[in-house]
Structures are given as C-alpha cells and as structure tokens.
Amino acid sequence: MTDQGTRRPTRQRAALADELAGAAEFRSAQDIHASLTASGTRVGLATVYRNLQAMATDGEVDVIRTGDGESVYRACATAQHHHHVVCRVCGHTVEVTGDAVERWADAVAAEHGFSEVRHTLEIDGLCADCAAR
Amino acid sequence: MTDQGTRRPTRQRAALADELAGAAEFRSAQDIHASLTASGTRVGLATVYRNLQAMATDGEVDVIRTGDGESVYRACATAQHHHHVVCRVCGHTVEVTGDAVERWADAVAAEHGFSEVRHTLEIDGLCADCAAR
DNA sequence: TCAATAATGAGAACCGTTGTCAAACGGAGG
DNA sequence: CCTCCGTTTGACAACGGTTCTCATTATTGA
Numbered sequence: 001m002t003d004q005g006t007r008r009p010t011r012q013r014a015a016l017a018d019e020l021a022g023a024a025e026f027r028s029a030q031d032i033h034a035s036l037t038a039s040g041t042r043v044g045l046a047t048v049y050r051n052l053q054a055m056a057t058d059g060e061v062d063v064i065r066t067g068d069g070e071s072v073y074r075a076c077a078t079a080q081h082h083h084h085v086v087c088r089v090c091g092h093t094v095e096v097t098g099d100a101v102e103r104w105a106d107a108v109a110a111e112h113g114f115s116e117v118r119h120t121l122e123i124d125g126l127c128a129d130c131a132a133r
Numbered sequence: 134m135t136d137q138g139t140r141r142p143t144r145q146r147a148a149l150a151d152e153l154a155g156a157a158e159f160r161s162a163q164d165i166h167a168s169l170t171a172s173g174t175r176v177g178l179a180t181v182y183r184n185l186q187a188m189a190t191d192g193e194v195d196v197i198r199t200g201d202g203e204s205v206y207r208a209c210a211t212a213q214h215h216h217h218v219v220c221r222v223c224g225h226t227v228e229v230t231g232d233a234v235e236r237w238a239d240a241v242a243a244e245h246g247f248s249e250v251r252h253t254l255e256i257d258g259l260c261a262d263c264a265a266r
Numbered sequence: 267t268c269a270a271t272a273a274t275g276a277g278a279a280c281c282g283t284t285g286t287c288a289a290a291c292g293g294a295g296g
Numbered sequence: 297c298c299t300c301c302g303t304t305t306g307a308c309a310a311c312g313g314t315t316c317t318c319a320t321t322a323t324t325g326a
Contacts, residue, residue: 008272008323030313044275049314051273069202069282070313085242085250094245101237105256109218112227113261117218121254123238128246141292141303163282177306182283184304202313203282 007054015041016051017060017075025091026064026072026084064122087127096123140187148174149184150193150208158224159197159205159217197255220260229256 007013019032033048052073055061062076064084074093076082081102082095101121109117140146152165166181185206188194195209197217207226209215214235215228234254242250 006272010273010322012274028313042275046276046315047274065198065202068313069198069204071202085245085247087247088249096241096245098237098241101234104231104234105254108229108231109256109258112218112229113264114218114220114256114258115261115264116221117256117258119254119256121238121252123242123247123250123252125242125247125250128248131246131248139303143291143304145305161282175306179284179307180305201282 012041012043012047013051015043016048017055020055020061020073020075023074025093026062026074026086028066028070028072032073083121083123085123085125087130088124089126089130092127092129145174145176145180146184148176149181150188153188153194153206153208156207158226159195159207159219161199161203161205165206216254216256218256218258220263221257222259222263225260225262 015036016032019036020027029049029052030045032052033043033045036043036048052061052063052071056063056073059079060075061073062084063071063073066072077095080097082097083101084093085096086093102119105119105121106117148169149165152169153160162182162185163178165185166176166178169176169181185194185196185204189196189206192212193208194206195217196204196206199205210228213230215230216234217226218229219226235252238252238254239250242248
C-alpha cells in the first residue's frame with residue numbers, strides 16, 4: 001500500500017480528509033479551504049495546500065489541472081491507475097480504466113524510441129443530466 | 134482552412150512566427166520573448182502572449198500545459214488532431230495520431246451518458262538519445 | 267513530564283499571465 | 297503621397313494561484 005512516510009495525524013489533516021470524502025467532484029484548494037472555514041474549522045490556506053500535495057504524492061487523492069491552470073483535487077475510489085470523465089458543466093466525475101489506451105500509449109512511444117513512458121489523459125463532456133438542461 | 138479573422142500583419146507577429154518555425158520543441162512565452170529580445174528584435178512581452186494566444190485559437194500553434202502550470206507553444210506540423218510524445222529531458226517532441234484512442238474516449242464517455250466529448254492526452258518519456266545519456 | 271521535531275498559520279513573496287491605456291502603426295480612401 | 301481611423305503595441309501595474317518564511321503550537325518517544 002501507499003507509504004505515508006512519517007506524517008503526523010493532525011486535526012487539520014483529518015478535517016481535510018473528511019471534506020474530500022464528502023465530495024464527488026474535483027475541487028480546488030481554495031474552494032476546500034473556504035468550505036472548511038465556513039463550517040467552522042480553522043485551518044490555514046498553506047496547510048490545505050501542503051496536505052493536499054502530500055496526499056497527492058501518497059496517492060490518496062487525484063489531481064488534475066483545469067484549463068486555466070488551477071489544480072483540483074478529489075479523493076479517488078480506487079488506488080489503481082485510472083482516468084476521469086468530467087462534466088464541463090456540473091463537474092460530475094466518473095472514473096474509467098482502459099488497458100487498451102495504456103498499451104497504445106506505451107507502444108506508440110516505444111515506436112519512436114521513447115522509454116520510461118508516462119501519460120496523462122482527461123476526458124470531458126456533458127453528463128446526461130446537464131445535456132438534458 | 135483556419136480563419137485568421139481581421140488580424141493585421143506586423144513586424145512582431147512575423148518575428149514570432151519565424152521564431153516558432155525554427156523550434157522543434159514546445160517553448161514558453163517567456164522563453165520565446167527572451168530569445169526574440171536576445172536576437173535584437175524589440176517586442177513587448179504582452180505582445181508575445183497576445184499573439185501566441187491568437188495563433189493558438191486559430192490553430193496555428195499547439196499549446197500544452199507543463200506540470201507546473203506553464204503554457205508552452207509549438208508550431209504544429211499538421212493541422213489535424215494529434216497528440217504529442219515529449220522527452221522529459223530535452224523536450225524533443227514527435228506528433229502521433231491514434232484513431233483507436235479517440236474512439237475509445239468517445240465510447241467510454243458515451244457509455245456513461247456523456248455527450249459532446251473532448252479529451253486531452255499527452256505522453257512523455259525519455260527519448261532514445263537522452264536514455265543513452 | 268520533557269525535549270526533540272514535525273505541523274501549522276499569517277502574511278509576504280513568487281511568477282506566469284492578463285489588464286490598462288496612451289502612443290505607434292497599417293491600410294483604405296482621397 | 298497624405299490623412300484618418302481602427303488595430304496593435306509596449307511599459308508597467310494588477311491579478312490569482314501557489315509557495316515560502318519563520319515564529320508558534322502540537323505530537324511523539326523517552
């Protein structure tokens with residue numbers, strides 16, 4: 001399993017984990033900090049950023065960059081490698097896996113002499129609800 | 134073909150196009166501005182940003198976001214939809230197309246009720262030269 | 267309980283990018 | 297060729313998300 005290193009449990013980290021557990025969409029650090037503060041939990045913005053990063057490198061949360069360069073976080077359901085389909089309107093997200101794609105990426109890269117290949121793939125569209133207006 | 138709208142040809146825009154035509158890797162606006170300045174071409178940074186954006190929306194250049202949220206630009210060889218395999222060390226880039234992936238993305242999204250699907254896919258690794266140190 | 271050390275918080279600093287607005291420029295008409 | 301008008305430019309301020317600083321607070325092992 002993912003190694004948390006020597007991280008100490010703190011009130012702030014717990015609140016952050018709770019907040020993430022309750023949301024199904026990707027949210028920005030600022031957004032999370034705001035709702036934490038709104039719900040009466042005193043936490044510093046820097047702390048939110050720090051913990052979010054730590055959780056991300058430990059694989060506890062997924063991070064993706066929005067079009068305008070903002071990082072958004074989400075507690076992922078599975079620890080295994082997967083991708084996301086995000087609704088452009090409401091943010092509703094579903095996780096998908098596709099071995100075929102992973103293999104294709106590796107193959108096409110290898111074909112051009114590349115090794116140690118990684119990739120990022122994000123899919124977005126209109127979810128059924130939002131498409132129905 | 135791509136519509137350039139009512140854009141006027143200017144010395145700055147031409148220099149920018151030249152600079153891009155000469156580079157095979159993705160470069161940041163600041164980087165491009167620096168080398169333009171270094172080579173004696175007086176151009177404002179804001180102008181570089183503005184033109185880069187305009188060229189991007191006109192499909193004249195490709196833009197991707199680096200891991201640290203910086204936008205990097207590159208004159209693309211083909212106007213058609215494609216993806217990139219970028220070397221993490223030297224930035225060497227090759228363009229690849231893969232109908233299978235496009236179809237997979239659309240299919241998996243549709244499967245979950247999504248419509249008007251779009252996607253972003255970037256692949257990175259070590260090119261042959263850099264792998265050989 | 268105590269000392270050692272990691273985590274926190276408030277605010278400053280950073281840095282890429284965008285906005286502002288007066289001056290310079292390009293082009294169509296005269 | 298000259299003028300007028302809308303476009304583009306450039307210097308610099310402003311922005312916004314993220315990171316850094318460092319003194320203070322909390323946690324842990326002894």
